[in-house]
Amino acid sequence: AQTVTQSQPEMSVQEAETVTLSCTYDTSESDYYLFWYKQPPSRQMILVIRQEAYKQQNATENRFSVNFQKAAKSFSLKISDSQLGDAAMYFCAYGNQGGKLIFGQGTELSVKP
Amino acid sequence: DAGVIQSPRHEVTEMGQEVTLRCKPISGHDYLFWYRQTMMRGLELLIYFNNNVPIDDSGMPEDRFSAKMPNASFSTLKIQPSEPRDSAVYFCASSPLGGRMETQYFGPGTRLLVL
Numbered sequence: 001a002q003t004v005t006q007s008q009p010e011m012s013v014q015e016a017e018t019v020t021l022s023c024t025y026d027t028s029e030s031d032y033y034l035f036w037y038k039q040p041p042s043r044q045m046i047l048v049i050r051q052e053a054y055k056q057q058n059a060t061e062n063r064f065s066v067n068f069q070k071a072a073k074s075f076s077l078k079i080s081d082s083q084l085g086d087a088a089m090y091f092c093a094y095g096n097q098g099g100k101l102i103f104g105q106g107t108e109l110s111v112k113p
Numbered sequence: 114d115a116g117v118i119q120s121p122r123h124e125v126t127e128m129g130q131e132v133t134l135r136c137k138p139i140s141g142h143d144y145l146f147w148y149r150q151t152m153m154r155g156l157e158l159l160i161y162f163n164n165n166v167p168i169d170d171s172g173m174p175e176d177r178f179s180a181k182m183p184n185a186s187f188s189t190l191k192i193q194p195s196e197p198r199d200s201a202v203y204f205c206a207s208s209p210l211g212g213r214m215e216t217q218y219f220g221p222g223t224r225l226l227v228l
Contacts, residue, residue: 035216043202045219091156098169099144099208101217103156 002027004094006104013082014112020067021077021107023092033095034068034075039106040088048090051075079109087111115139117220119205125226131193134223137186138207146217147180147190148204156204162188195227 003026013019025034036048051059051068058066063083067076079086092104118137126132138145146161160170165182173180177196182188192199202224206217 037219043222043224045204045206045222047216047218050216099161099163100158100169101146102158105155 002029002094002096002102004092004102004104006092006107008107009105010108010110012110012112013079013086015082015084017082018078018080019082019109021079021090021092021109023075023077023104025073025075025092025094027073027094027096029097031097034066035093035095035101036064036066036075036077037091037093037103038086038088039091045091049077082111084111084113117205117207117218119203119220119223121223122221123224123226125228126195127228128196129194130227131191132195132199132225132227134190134192134203134205134225136188136190136205136220138188138205139209139218140186142207142209142218143185144208144215144217145182145188146206146208147188148206148219150202150204150222151200159190192225195225197227200225200227 005024032053034051038046038048049059049061049064058068063080065078089106089108091106094102120135144163147159150156159172160180162182180190202222204219204222206219208215208217
């Protein structure tokens with residue numbers, strides 16, 4: 001069975017600085033997707049970024065980028081130029097071949113002005 | 114597009130009562146997922162449908178929970194009878210054709226409190 005681990009329950013970053021959230025996963029599959037979702041206090045789950053496992057190039061969406069290390073089964077999220085609106089719970093998720101999403105426990109990010 | 118629509122947004126009920134949560138997926142999406150989020154267990158998949166057919170219900174906690182999708186634009190998750198431990202946020206999500214590993218789009222969730 002696949003598992004997703006986020007080892008940082010809480011992180012803090014100064015506004016305008018850069019922060020990296022960690023995620024590791026365990027799988028025997030070779031074809032899968034990885035996602036980062038953001039959950040602000042409103043509880044809405046918002047897609048931040050996704051990565052296809054077959055692509056070597058790391059995904060980037062504006063200030064958000066990932067460091068995907070397939071051999072190490074690591075998928076970290078880097079947020080550059082952090083903004084107050086980035087404060088939220090961030091979930092790493094693994095999408096398996098059956099269509100399921102398996103979520104990590106989440107990392108709560110706070111942004112200090 | 115209106116996104117995934119869930120109702121009600123909040124539900125407070127008493128133990129033993131029947132609870133029905135509703136979901137309207139994004140038009141044209143073929144996959145529909147029901148998730149539950151609690152502090153103890155995090156986000157867990159309960160059941161998902163493809164073209165209105167339940168594919169995997171292994172996450173449904175027990176027989177008190179049931180889900181249906183009578184057509185492509187509507188799904189329900191029912192709890193009968195409800196118990197305090199069912200208190201959670203329930204999310205519905207949908208994904209487009211080729212839903213396997215496609216991005217899932219989440220609704221705003223239903224916050225359920227069972228007293």
